[in-house]
Amino acid sequence: MxxxxxxxxxxxxxxxxxxxxxxxxxxxxxxxxxxxxxxxxxxxxxxxxxxxxxxxxxxxxxxxxxxxxxxxxxxxxxxxxxxxxxxxxxxxxxxxxxxxxxxxxxxxxxxxxxxxxLLEDALMTRQRELTASLSTIHRQLQQVNTLLANEATATSGRTAPTRQTVDLSDIEHRCLHMMAEGHTTSRIARNFQMKIDEVTEIENGLIQKIGAQNRFQAIAKAVLLGMIAS
CATH class of the missing domain: 1.10.1660.10 (Multidrug-efflux Transporter Regulator; Chain: A; Domain 2)
Structure with missing residues (x-):
């Protein structure tokens, strides 16, 4: 016993x-x-x-x-x-x-x-991968900007379309900028001292407001709309 x-x-x-x-x-x-x-x-x-x-x-x-x-x-x-x-x-x-x-x-x-x-070696390998990905993203963004500029030139004689505006709250702006900096949902939650589910809800609301399908598309559209710096 x-x-x-x-x-x-x-x-x-x-x-x-x-x-x-x-x-x-x-x-x-x-x-x-x-x-x-x-x-x-x-x-x-x-x-x-x-x-x-x-x-x-x-x-x-x-x-x-x-x-x-x-x-x-x-x-x-x-x-x-x-x-x-x-x-x-x-x-x-x-x-x-x-x-x-x-x-x-x-x-x-x-x-x-x-x-x-060993950890440093793994991180350096990841750094090289991210650098390569970043280079690809910048190249694609430049191509998008070129296409948009060409489209603007081709339609210069028409009435300029009204630029889309998106009304975001202060916390949504902060969340968007952290998303653009590559922070994960869990990291943003810790930074905001919020639960992951709460931050996920904010991110989903952002994606919907911007008219995107996912996180990455939302960031790309936000750059094109001038909401965040490229």
Whole structure:
């Protein structure tokens, strides 16, 4: 009977293919006010501004692993540290497969210095990818501007169309500018100190007001309308 209560509170950690708590992780700043172990799934989601579904997805990919305290899903401090690395990579748009490869390389790291070098290498690779994408976007934007200029010249004899105006609130303007700067919905939510669902609603309203189909189209149209600088 003496061992009964202890067993009820024991956290059983799964042993997935990438769930090695001894792994050396790079230096990543953890979110403030990290609760003591065990960390409930709701607290984990709030710490990183993500949903429960996203955490389940990372578990399925072997990046983190939840334990159990009775019926409650919980995480250890090692998973919080892992999640900090994952979140850093995801916020710069790093694909899950690349993050999985990074963790596999980290599992062989012998020191924090080596782990930092591996993360730096992954970030530099992503930097090159983003630079190439940015170059493509600028080229396409220039082509759009040229086409619009040609259209304006061809119709110069006609009555100039009225430029579309979009009435946005202050928070919608701020959200639009952060979207244009490449911030994710979760990052914007943390910046505004709002819930992800609330920011998602603001973004959807923006997209509808601007007359776009998605985030990227909304940003492109906002540039063409002069709402944000190109």
């Amino acid at each position: 003496a061992n009964g209560p202890k067993n009820l509170h024991k956290i059983e950690k799964p042993t997935g293919r990438m769930r090695d708590d001894r792994i050396v992780l790079p230096d990543i700043i953890l979110p403030p006010n990290v609760p003591s172990e065990p960390v409930a799934i709701a607290d984990m989601a709030e710490l990183f501004g993500i949903t429960h579904r996203t955490l389940h997805f990372y578990e399925e990919k072997g990046l983190i692993g939840a334990g159990r305290m009775g019926l409650m899903r919980v995480y250890g401090q090692s998973d919080v540290a892992r999640m900090a690395v994952i979140n850093t990579c995801r916020e710069v748009g790093m694909p899950i497969s690349v993050i999985q490869d990074l963790f596999e390389r980290l599992s062989a790291a012998q020191s924090r210095t080596e782990a930092n070098a």
